[in-house]
Amino acid sequence: MSFKNILGRKYLILVIVVIVGVAGVALYFRFSFTPDNTGDHPEFVVNDVVVGVRKAEIGENVPVRVTLSNTGGAGGTHLISLYADNQKEDSERVSLAAGESSEVLLFLSPSEPDNYQVRVSDLELGSVRFYVVEPLEPRDPLTWVNWSLDFLTDSNNENAPVHLHISASASSGIKVELYRIRNGGLNLIKEEWWTETEVSDRELTAVIGRGSPESQTLALIVKGPSGEDLYRGCKEYKEGKAEVKSVSLYRAAEGEEYRYALGKVKGEIQGDLPVFVARVKVSIDGEPVDAGLSKKGYVVRGYFPSVLIYSEVKKGPHQIEVSFFDEKGREVCSFGGTKIFG
Incomplete structure (x- = not known):
């Protein structure tokens, strides 16, 4: 080498x-x-969270108490936030020295009644229910409360009222307050004082709409002689929705002004409030024809007023389209594709 x-x-x-x-x-x-860097910065931990109540009325502030701790080796500032259905309700910026803890008080106060899922930062806290009026079952001296709707089924008046009737049983005098709930608030409709001797015979009656009322939520509060609440309740009355299920076609008898009649117009009503039919539009093979109702009126037990067709219809099969409207001009329902013969 x-x-x-x-x-x-x-x-x-x-x-x-x-x-x-x-x-x-x-x-x-x-x-x-x-160098040991594990302790030269703040570390914030949320613990010991207490939600004040799980049920509240709109307008109340529900307290949420949170203990915030700095487990790191240096002081710092942390923003702690309270959320309801992922919408920030409250927040507070907290400064803590290393090893220090502090109780933070946040408030939950949404503007609409609902069942809200609540969390602080990323810590889920369950749900809190907000009412416009928190329910309260009848208590002594009140025995029971009854709500009932009433409307004139045979009326052809477009402004026929829809009534709500309130009755009760109690061993003392009571005050009855009826409210309409709008935008999360209470609007007084009617209030009455009933003496002990009047309770069994009295009834609070209020008009809650005419013709085809729109959906609405009502609240009832019954108070005792000293002003204490004996009952609180809410009811949502949903707008009526109609649907036609079947129809029969008749040729008019000789001497009648109309040519055909759509009778036995049978359907279904969904919702709590009545549907009033005031007008009708009919088209045959896509062309409008002269038509009207046998009468204006409520859809009672699913039956609509008969539809009268005044136009002449040529022989042969045709497709007919029918739309019903209420007294405000809103379409109640429509159906089509029905085959008729001239």
């Missing part, structure tokens, strides 16, 4: 030794002298 080769190998070994040495020194300092 030549001297040159021996010298080359020595240099290679020397380079390897130097590299290994430098790496060893670096590792030594890395593990021996790396």
